[in-house]
Each structure stands twice: as structure tokens, then as C-alpha cells.
Amino acid sequence: MGPAIRLQNVGLKYGDNVILENISHYLAAGQCHVIMGPNGGGKTSLLRSILGLTPFTGNIDIQWPEHKGNIGYVPQKATFESSLPFTVMDFILLNQSRNPLFWRKRKKEQDHALVQLDRVGMANRTDRRMGQLSGGEQQRVLFAQSLLDNPDLLVLDEPTTGMDEQGVRYLESLIHELVCENKTILAVHHDVSAVRRLDGQVHVVNRQLVDSGPVSEVLRADKIERLFNHYTGGNAAEINSVQGVK
Numbered sequence: 332m333g334p335a336i337r338l339q340n341v342g343l344k345y346g347d348n349v350i351l352e353n354i355s356h357y358l359a360a361g362q363c364h365v366i367m368g369p370n371g372g373g374k375t376s377l378l379r380s381i382l383g384l385t386p387f388t389g390n391i392d393i394q395w396p397e398h399k400g401n402i403g404y405v406p407q408k409a410t411f412e413s414s415l416p417f418t419v420m421d422f423i424l425l426n427q428s429r430n431p432l433f434w435r436k437r438k439k440e441q442d443h444a445l446v447q448l449d450r451v452g453m454a455n456r457t458d459r460r461m462g463q464l465s466g467g468e469q470q471r472v473l474f475a476q477s478l479l480d481n482p483d484l485l486v487l488d489e490p491t492t493g494m495d496e497q498g499v500r501y502l503e504s505l506i507h508e509l510v511c512e513n514k515t516i517l518a519v520h521h522d523v524s525a526v527r528r529l530d531g532q533v534h535v536v537n538r539q540l541v542d543s544g545p546v547s548e549v550l551r552a553d554k555i556e557r558l559f560n561h562y563t564g565g566n567a568a569e570i571n572s573v574q575g576v577k
């Protein structure tokens with residue numbers, strides 16, 4: 332079972348630049364939560380705050396049901412030196428053990444890595460150099476890597492960026508599978524149709540929490556325009572008062 336996440340008065344500033352302000356919210360356990368909102372609205376910053384990677388103010392409590400479980404994280408982009416001669420399998424194994432790479436090529440670990448790569452349609456590309464993969468293929472490898480420890484909380488930052496239709500389908504069916512296992516998913520997403528297919532809870536963030544609820548409510552036809560209005564500089568406080576969000 333995945334955790335619930337409680338946010339209390341969460342804020343984040345870079346210098347004088349306010350990125351997140353006064354966000355108090357509850358993300359229920361065992362569901363798929365999608366964060367949407369305009370570019371620069373603070374979605375990645377919120378994910379990074381939840382992961383403890385950014386110095387936020389306020390409180391973020393990851394509430395594990397019994398004991399603390401594993402967290403998987405897929406960042407927006409893979410960061411590695413693309414000229415290095417390591418393969419997809421090396422990249423995956425690199426994160427599976429604290430031993431040097433040449434110790435890691437144990438059959439059991441390779442088999443486990445292969446199963447995860449198969450889940451994202453990359454099992455036939457284990458010997459390719461990471462630096463030679465396309466952006467979408469790299470995203471798939473990152474996703475496979477995030478599954479290695481059987482995470483109870485999976486955090487995805489725009490997971491389908493650069494992915495083709497097949498990659499998107501792999502990812503969506505895996506998310507459905509994980510939700511069926513009561514894992515908690517937290518994903519930043521921009522694609523309204525894809526979010527509709529995920530059928531989770533949608534939380535709109537633009538510096539503040541602008542709206543929140545099931546897909547059927549937040550992505551209603553009459554609200555979509557407002558969601559996109561944010562992109563042209565909508566004011567979160569005004570939007571809150573229009574939508575009655577406190």
C-alpha cells in the first residue's frame with residue numbers, strides 16, 4: 332500500500348521569487364494524483380519539495396500505512412554524460428547496488444533489470460549505449476529504473492515527454508497496474524487527453540493550489556479554458572476566488 336501525503340502551508344522562494352505559496356492539501360493513499368498547471372507554475376518544485384530535494388517552508392508529511400516503503404522517481408530528463416560508453420543495462424545496474432560496476436553483472440540483478448526493461452518495451456535494447464538513445468527511449472529506461480525497488484510511491488515528472496504512442500501506452504498500463512496494487516502515483520502531466528485516460532485525481536498548481544478533484548470535475552469542458560488561461564499569466568488568487576478554492 333502506498334502512502335498518503337499531507338501538505339501544510341507549503342511555500343518555496345528562490346530569492347525574492349515566490350514559486351509556491353501557502354499550499355495545504357491532502358493526497359489520499361493508493362491513488363493516481365496528477366499535477367497540472369501552466370509552465371513555471373511550480374509543479375516540479377512541488378514534486379521536489381515532496382521528495383525533500385528543495386528547501387521548502389511549511390510541512391510535508393508522507394504518511395506510510397505501516398512501515399516506510401520505497402519511493403521511485405522519474406525526473407523530467409535523464410542527466411548523464413552522453414559520451415560515456417555505458418549501456419542501458421549498465422545504467423540500470425548502476426543504481427541497483429553500491430558496489431563498483433564490474434561487480435554488478437550478477438545474473439539475478441540482470442534478470443530483474445531485464446524484467447523491468449521489458450515492462451517498458453526496452454528489453455531488446457539493453458546493449459545500446461545510453462547516449463545514443465532517443466529522448467523517449469531514455470525516458471522509458473528511467474521509468475524501468477524507477478520500478479527496480481518495487482516502489483510504493485512513484486513520482487513522475489512529465490513522464491511521457493518525447494515518448495511515442497507505444498511508450499505512452501506502456502506507461503499508462505503500468506500506472507493502472509500500480510494503482511490496482513494500491514500504490515500511490517504522483518505525476519506532473521500536461522496532456523489533457525492522457526490525464527483523462529489515467530482517470531485519477533487532478534490538482535492544478537499555479538503558485539497556489541488552484542483546483543483539485545476527480546478528472547470528471549477538474550477537466551470539465553468549461554474549466555479547461557481556465558486551465559489553459561493560466562498559461563497566459565492567470566492570477567492564482569483570482570482563479571481561486573472564481574472557483575471557490577480556499
Ligand SMILES: Nc1ncnc2c1ncn2[C@@H]1O[C@H](COP(=O)(O)OP(=O)(O)OP(=O)(O)O)[C@@H](O)[C@H]1O
Pocket residue numbers: 345350368369370371372373374375376377
Ligand atoms: N533552482 C532554481 N533556482 C531559481 N529558480 C528556480 C529554480 N528551480 C525552479 N525555478 C523557478 O521556479 C519556477 C517554477 O519552476 P518549476 O520547474 O517548478 O515549474 P513547472 O510548473 O514544473 O514548469 P514546467 O511546466 O515548465 O515544467 C520557474 O519560474 C523556475 O524558473
